[in-house]
Amino acid sequence: MKILVVGSGGREHAIAWKILNDNPNFELYCIGTNAGISEIAKCVELKTIEEIADFAQQSKIDFTVVGPEAFLAQGIVDEFSKRGLKIFGPNKKAAQLESSKVFAKQFMLKYGIPTADFAVFDDPNEATRFVEKKDEPLVIKADGLAAGKGTFVAKTKQEALNAIDLLMRKKIFKEAGAKIVVEKFLEGKEVSALAFCDGQTVVPMPGCMDYKRAYDNDQGPNTGGMGCVSPVSHYDKQMQHMTYKLVFERTLEGLQKEGIDYRGVIYAGLMITKQGPFVLEYNCRFGDPETQVLMLLLKSNLLEILQATVERQLSRMKVDWFGKAGICVVLASGGYPENYEIGYEIKGLEECKAIVFHAGTKKVNGKCVTNGGRVLNVCAVGETVAHAREIVYREIKKIHFEKMHYRTDIGLNV
Ligand SMILES: Nc1ncnc2c1ncn2[C@@H]1O[C@H](COP(=O)(O)OP(=O)(O)O)[C@@H](O)[C@H]1O
Ligand SMILES: [Mg+2]
16 A cells, blocks of 8 residues: 655654554655655655645555644645545644634533633734733633744733734734634643544544653743653543543534534643643644654554544544553754754664654765754653653663753653
8 A cells, every 4th residue: 555644753754654563565655754754755845735635646645644734724635535535634624623723712612622711802902901901820822823832821911911912913923813812821730632533433542741841840942842751640541531521522522513524633732620621722633742652552553543534434443552651752953942953963873772753854975964953752662651761761862963952851750
């Protein structure tokens, strides 16, 4: 079979790796490239969804898996389906759960899915007047996609007013900030709860915790993710059950009632509060770096699950996990997410015994060099989180590049 993976980060390397691991004879293709993916897939650089669909048709691709949300929001699944091509991911309408935070919040309110109290604004002056009257911490969110940078946790009124100014008057994310959500700040611990959904059945994956801040102890700026671990102690059996009942079942029911045919991954970003799980946001795709860990913990054949999802056959699938602990530590370029340099040679990859998924890397004259902010995802599986941590941090010591930075507290106290 010929499989196409759309996207070229650590998440896509992990998906490609798992598919090939389960089915060594498959031919893999990838849209975009890095030094790791290029070793297992034929890579092509294409920009538009039409170009990608043309490529899939010409190359007789049997099945396509989409990583990044932007393509889903643009309707890559609609384009492929129109041409009779098989593809994993929600269509454009379904992808609104992620591409519009206003849509998602109104959906959750309508279907009784626990989420923070909120108000929606399309006028900066009204938003300002609303915030002026509040004295508690608030969270301000751009409605549209903003590459993970559209949310402002405002501890003070001034911070909330600044966020409104940036999003709605200065329009730093253009139309994505034309509408905003202002919501209550929730106290608790976060969990990434991903599930396969075929429109009729939801199959949850193990809970993960990702680490968004650049430095240890959740200090420093927000990033695309500095690491991930699973399982998570504050997401125990009881919390998983509550999440299934209050979040996944109700989400599915709501989607069906709205006439939305959701087939793909539903990823609920949860805050586990004293009152139980609250949904901070939905994502409509695999998480990065959650996927790097989940692919190592998944025992079943990934492609069979993805196919069953597309064919609405999930209820017949047995989705098995190893029941172990997984960890992923991101090796970043010093200075990321702000200013950083690329082009440094990466040494020690051969000696490293951990599983390494590539993100921002490139082959130059046969050498592997850094080519982005997040460079490598070093991953390990263990009997416990502590065991997985021990392996991953031991193996990281063998890798080196100029100004390499990573967090040392991934998986600590979970
Ligand atoms: N209501 C809230 N209360 C407390 N923290 C929040 C709230 N909403 C979001 N956050 C914090 O902001 C982060 C980003 O928000 P999220 O809704 O996931 O948007 P995005 O990922 O699109 O930026 C969350 O991971 C969480 O740490
Ligand atoms: Mg998020």
